[in-house]
Amino acid sequence: MDFLVFQYPMITLQACLDGILLGVLFALIAYGMALQWGVMNIINIAQGDLVILGGYIAYFMYLYGIHPAWGVIVAPVIMYFVGIAIYKLVINKVVDRDLFISILATFGISILFMQLMNFAFGADVVLANSGYGTTMLFDNNVVLPNSKIFSAFISIVFAVCLVIYMKKSKLGRAIRATAQNARAAKILGVNTEKVYAATFGINAALCGVAGALISITFTIHPYMGLPYTIRSFMIVIVAGLGNLPGVAMSGMGLGVFEEFADYILGTEFRIGSVFLLLVLILVYRRFKLSRKREYLK
Amino acid sequence: MRLNKIILSFVSALVILFSTSVASFAKVVGDKIILGAAISLTGKYSSNGVHTQNGYNMAVDRINSMGGVKVGGKTYKFDIIYYDDESNPKRAAQLAERLISQDGVEFMLGPYSSGLTKAIAPVTEKYGVPMVEANGASRSLFTKGYKYLFAVLAPANLYLDVAIETAVELNGGKPVRIAQAFEQDAFSQDVRLGILDAAERTGSKIIIDDKLPKELNDMAATLVKVKQMKPDVLVVSGHTKGALTAIRQIAEMKVDVPMLAMTHCDAAKLSKQHGKNSQYALCASQWHKSLTYKDDFFKDGMTYAADFEKEFGYDPPYQSAESSAALLVFKDAFERANSFDQKKVRDALAATNMQTFYGNIKFAPGGQNVDKPMVLFQVMCDASGSCENKVVAPLKWASAKLIHPIPKWSER
Numbered sequence: 001m002d003f004l005v006f007q008y009p010m011i012t013l014q015a016c017l018d019g020i021l022l023g024v025l026f027a028l029i030a031y032g033m034a035l036q037w038g039v040m041n042i043i044n045i046a047q048g049d050l051v052i053l054g055g056y057i058a059y060f061m062y063l064y065g066i067h068p069a070w071g072v073i074v075a076p077v078i079m080y081f082v083g084i085a086i087y088k089l090v091i092n093k094v095v096d097r098d099l100f101i102s103i104l105a106t107f108g109i110s111i112l113f114m115q116l117m118n119f120a121f122g123a124d125v126v127l128a129n130s131g132y133g134t135t136m137l138f139d140n141n142v143v144l145p146n147s148k149i150f151s152a153f154i155s156i157v158f159a160v161c162l163v164i165y166m167k168k169s170k171l172g173r174a175i176r177a178t179a180q181n182a183r184a185a186k187i188l189g190v191n192t193e194k195v196y197a198a199t200f201g202i203n204a205a206l207c208g209v210a211g212a213l214i215s216i217t218f219t220i221h222p223y224m225g226l227p228y229t230i231r232s233f234m235i236v237i238v239a240g241l242g243n244l245p246g247v248a249m250s251g252m253g254l255g256v257f258e259e260f261a262d263y264i265l266g267t268e269f270r271i272g273s274v275f276l277l278l279v280l281i282l283v284y285r286r287f288k289l290s291r292k293r294e295y296l297k
Numbered sequence: 298m299r300l301n302k303i304i305l306s307f308v309s310a311l312v313i314l315f316s317t318s319v320a321s322f323a324k325v326v327g328d329k330i331i332l333g334a335a336i337s338l339t340g341k342y343s344s345n346g347v348h349t350q351n352g353y354n355m356a357v358d359r360i361n362s363m364g365g366v367k368v369g370g371k372t373y374k375f376d377i378i379y380y381d382d383e384s385n386p387k388r389a390a391q392l393a394e395r396l397i398s399q400d401g402v403e404f405m406l407g408p409y410s411s412g413l414t415k416a417i418a419p420v421t422e423k424y425g426v427p428m429v430e431a432n433g434a435s436r437s438l439f440t441k442g443y444k445y446l447f448a449v450l451a452p453a454n455l456y457l458d459v460a461i462e463t464a465v466e467l468n469g470g471k472p473v474r475i476a477q478a479f480e481q482d483a484f485s486q487d488v489r490l491g492i493l494d495a496a497e498r499t500g501s502k503i504i505i506d507d508k509l510p511k512e513l514n515d516m517a518a519t520l521v522k523v524k525q526m527k528p529d530v531l532v533v534s535g536h537t538k539g540a541l542t543a544i545r546q547i548a549e550m551k552v553d554v555p556m557l558a559m560t561h562c563d564a565a566k567l568s569k570q571h572g573k574n575s576q577y578a579l580c581a582s583q584w585h586k587s588l589t590y591k592d593d594f595f596k597d598g599m600t601y602a603a604d605f606e607k608e609f610g611y612d613p614p615y616q617s618a619e620s621s622a623a624l625l626v627f628k629d630a631f632e633r634a635n636s637f638d639q640k641k642v643r644d645a646l647a648a649t650n651m652q653t654f655y656g657n658i659k660f661a662p663g664g665q666n667v668d669k670p671m672v673l674f675q676v677m678c679d680a681s682g683s684c685e686n687k688v689v690a691p692l693k694w695a696s697a698k699l700i701h702p703i704p705k706w707s708e709r
Contacts, residue, residue, distance in 0.1 A: 008525055015518070118339065118343065123342060124344050125538040125565070136551070140551075143524075143549075143550045143551060145546075145549035147549065218514040259517075263521075270515075
C-alpha cells in the first residue's frame with residue numbers, strides 16, 4: 001500500500017487527468033461493444049483483438065513513413081470491411097442463437113486473430129511515435145503527453161459523429177429499430193441481415209480507431225487484446241446497453257479507478273483490480289436482480 | 298476375421314517397436330552427432346526463438362565446414378533436430394521427453410527463455426542428458442543442484458548490479474537512492490534480486506519498488522513517483538515491452554533522472570528505432586560485438602557479426618551469439634571426453650575452461666558461467682540524430698566514456 005497519491009495533491013490531479021484521458025478511449029471501445037450487444041445480442045470476446053489489429057494498421061503506416069495519426073482515418077475503413085467479413089463468415093451463423101454460442105464463436109475468433117497477428121507481424125512489442133510532445137501544467141508538476149490528449153479528443157469526435165449518425169441517417173434508424181425489436185423491424189421492411197452486418201462493421205471500425213490511438217499512446221502486441229475486451233465488457237455492464245452518456249461516464253470512471261489502483265495498490269494490481277471490480281459489479285447486479293425477483297414472487 | 302485382427306495388431310506393434318528401436322540409436326548416426334532442441338518458432342517468444350535458432354545453425358555450419366568434431370580418431374558432424382515449443386513451457390517439456398525417448402537424442406541444446414529452460418531441465422536431468430543452454434539466465438536454474446545443465450551466459454542477478462556499483466562510484470563512493478520497476482516474471486525478478494544485493498552491499502536505499510504486470514503498457518504512475526521523489530538511479534526490466542514503454546513515457550513525461558539502467562534494449566531496437574528518446578539509456582547485455590574475445594571458428598565479435606549479417610541479413614543480437622557459443626562448448630567437450638558416453642561428456646562439460654568469441658566459459662558447480670562478466674552499453678547519438686550502442690563498462694572494453702548524469706530534458 002502506498003498513499004503517496006494523497007500526500008501530493010499534484011499526483012492526485014495527475015492520476016485523475018490520466019484516468020479521464022484513458023477512460024475516454026476505453027469508452028469508445030465499449031460503445032462499439034454496447035452497440036452490437038444491444039442490436040445483435042452478441043458479446044464480442046474478440047473486441048480487444050480487433051483493437052490490436054487496428055493498432056497494427058497505424059503501426060505499419062508509421063513504418064512506411066506516414067504519420068500514424070492518419071491511422072485514425074485508414075484503420076476504421078479497413079476494419080469496417082474486416083468486420084463485415086467476420087460477420088459473413090461466422091457471426092451470421094450464430095446471431096440468432098444462444099448468447100453462450102456467440103461467446104464461444106467470438107472466443108474462437110479471438111484466438112485465431114491472436115495467432116494470425118503473431119504469425120504475420122511477429123511477437124515483438126511495437127509502438128508508433130507521434131512526436132506530439134508534452135503539455136506541462138502547474139510548474140511542470142502535472143505532465144500530459146499530447147498523444148493522450150489527441151486520442152481523447154479523437155475518441156470524442158468519433159463518438160459524437162456516431163451518435164449523430166445513429167439519430168439522423170436511415171441506416172442508423174434501422175439499427176435502432178432492430179435493437180428495439182428485430183422481428184417488428186423485419187415486418188416493417190428493415191433488412192435486418194444488412195443491419196447486423198453494418199453494426200458489426202461499425203463496431204470493428206470503432207475498434208480500428210481505438211487501436212490506432214493506442215499504438216500512438218501506448219504499445220501493441222498480438223496478445224494484448226484481452227484486457228481491452230474485459231474493460232469494455234465491464235463498462236457496458238455498468239452503464240447498460242444503449243446508454244451513451246453512461247458508457248462515457250463509466251469509461252472515465254474506470255480510467256480513474258485504474259490509475260488510483262495503480263498508485264495505491266501498485267502497478268502489479270492494476271489489471272487485477274479491474275477484474276476484481278468486474279466480479280463485484282456482477283455480484284451486486286445479481287443481488288439486485290434477485291431482490292427484484294422476490295418482489296415479483 | 299478375428300485372427301486377421303490379431304495378426305494386424307501384432308504386425309503394427311512390431312512396426313512401432315522397430316521404428317522406435319531404430320530411433321533410439323540416433324544419437325550418433327554414421328558420421329553425425331545429433332543434438333535436439335525445442336525452440337519457440339511460434340508464440341510470444343518467436344522473434345528471440347528465431348535468433349536462437351539462427352545462432353545454433355550458424356555454429357553448426359561453421360564447425361562442420363571447419364573439420365567437424367574429432368572423437369576417437371574419427372570426424373563427426375553436428376546436426377540438430379528442432380521442434381517448435383510454441384513458447385509454451387508444457388509443450389517444451391513434452392518435446393524434450395519426445396526428443397529423448399522417441400528420437401533417441403542424447404545431447405540437448407537449450408530453448409529460449411528462463412521459463413522454458415526451467416520446464417525442460419527436470420526432463421534432461423531425469424534421463425541424464427547433458428544440456429548446454431544459452432538463453433536461460435534465471436538464478437533459480439542454478440540453485441536446484443542440476444548436474445546436467447550448463448549455461449554459457451551469466452545469471453540474471455548479475456545483469457544490472459554493475460550499474461548500481463557504477464552509480465555509487467560516480468557518487469564518490471556514497472550510497473545512492475534507487476527507484477526500480479520490474480515485471481513479475483522469473484527473469485526480471487532475478488534481476489531485481491541482483492539490485493537488492495547490490496543495494497545492500499553499497500548501503501544504497503530503494504525508494505520506489507514497483508512490480509509491473511504482464512499486460513504492461515503504461516507505467517505513468519511509476520514515472521510520476523520518480524518525478525516527485527527524484528532518485529539517483531532508475532532501473533527498469535520487463536523484457537522488450539518494459540524497455541519500450543519506459544523509453545516512450547520517460548520522453549513524453551520528460552522525467553529527469555541522473556541514471557537510467559535497463560535490460561533488453563537491443564531486443565527492443567532502442568537505438569535504431571527510437572533514436573534520441575532512448576539517448577543515454579544504460580543497458581545490460583551478455584555480449585557486444587566490439588568485445589575482444591577470440592576463438593578459432595568465428596575469430597572475434599566483429600567477424601562474427603559481419604558473417605552473421607551476411608547470412609541472415611541483420612545484426613546479431615546477443616541471443617544469437619550465445620547460442621552459437623553453446624555449440625563451441627559442446628564440440629570442445631566431446632573432443633576432451635573423446636567419447637559419446639553421456640557421463641563422460643557431462644564431466645568434460647563441467648571441466649570446460651575455454652575462450653570463445655562470445656566470452657570466457659567456465660562453469661560453476663550449479664552450471665552457470667562464472668567467467669564472463671556482463672557488459673553495459675549506453676545509447677549515444679551524434680548531432681545528426683543517428684544513435685549507436687557504445688560499451689561503457691567494464692572499462693577493459695569500453696569504447697566510450699559513460700555520460701553521467703543524464704542531461705535534463707530542458708537542456709537537450
